[in-house]
Amino acid sequence: MRVAVIDLGTNTFHLLIAEIKNHQFSILYKTNVPVKLGEGKINDNLIIPEAFKRGIDTLKSFNETINSYHVDQISATATSAIRSAKNGEEFVTVAKAEAQISIKIITGDEEAQLIYNGVKLSGAITNTALIMDIGGGSIEFILCDNENIFWKKSYNIGAARLMQQYFHSDPISDGDKNAILFHVQNELADLFEICETYHPKTLIGSAGAFETFASLIIKKNNSDENIETAISYTFEYDDYIKVATTLINASHNQRHEMPGMIPLRVDMIVVAALITSYVLGRTQINQLKLSTYDLKMGVLSSYL
The missing domain is CATH 3.30.420.150 (Exopolyphosphatase. Domain 2)
Structure with a gap:
């Protein structure tokens, strides 16, 4: 089974693609992009338009890579910047519509566990x-x-x-x-x-x-x-x-x-x-x- 893991951090979006076989994994591909989603207005709980666009464009690029690796499952998790942003849910909706990636916003407690x-x-x-x-x-x-x-x-x-x-x-x-x-x-x-x-x-x-x-x-x-x-x-x-x-x-x-x-x-x-x-x-x-x-x-x- 091939799995893609996306971590949507406040500063950086990460993509990792791994092959899983017999309870072992091998990493096929990994990258990170400095999206700076928290730029400018993080303390106002807002993703500014420029950062919003950078995030969606990065996810579109990630989706192309994921498709090229014929991935079976995608797990995308969003943390603090999206979790606390007034327009965080909007970002999740646009990511699904434009980049075909379903994002789960996780709590701080879930983040610590992972x-x-x-x-x-x-x-x-x-x-x-x-x-x-x-x-x-x-x-x-x-x-x-x-x-x-x-x-x-x-x-x-x-x-x-x-x-x-x-x-x-x-x-x-x-x-x-x-x-x-x-x-x-x-x-x-x-x-x-x-x-x-x-x-x-x-x-x-x-x-x-x-x-x-x-x-x-x-x-x-x-x-x-x-x-x-x-x-x-x-x-x-x-x-x-x-x-x-x-x-x-x-x-x-x-x-x-x-x-x-x-x-x-x-x-x-x-x-x-x-x-x-x-x-x-x-x-x-x-x-x-x-x-x-x-x-x-x-x-x-x-x-x-």
Whole structure:
């Protein structure tokens, strides 16, 4: 059986096509497109016309690719940007009419479950862990081990939301930094409370920004590792702290020139670094991993 998984994120639309046989999968094709669905008005809960059109055009292109691979089943999931947008349902209707793709808008709770399923598939969970998925619209946290989820929650404090609301300086000013961290501190109070009960040993970052952190470190260290093909990656804690500090203190142009930087993340990576470092500090976790398996792999795992 051939399956196509589409993840309609706030920043990026992902397409993955896999062949499933005897409870195993092989990936035939994957791509991602920086649609920037949350551009401009994410905090007003609106998909602006330009972003709306980019999203539909991308889905039309995805549908052509899917047809060329003779896919048996398509699973398309929409997360924070479409979930919270006043015209989110309209986007789903137009996608069905013009791109022949049926989209399911999932809740934050469902999103967190699928992220856990994807990360579990990677083998990155080896002890009590806190999984963190930094999206453009929302951030999911999952407290878990390899067998169970103890607690999970989705927060509407994604990198695009915080950037549009608070990040108005270059390099980021102390005032902007403090505004972001004050907001995050208030939003995540219950997360830090539950972590005091479970004492997670490892923070596992699910794809996205964590792939960029890893890519920057690999390039800086002249390592021959390749995040494109890796399933997981273990950070040296000091390497992460150094790269996060550099990102936070750098200007837009300096970040843009860093080997391993993805253009879409040049500014949002600052917000991601601030939040990740704050969470590590508050939870006193000093083990950090990346799982390149994320929500879309969680969707794929349901077919195995």
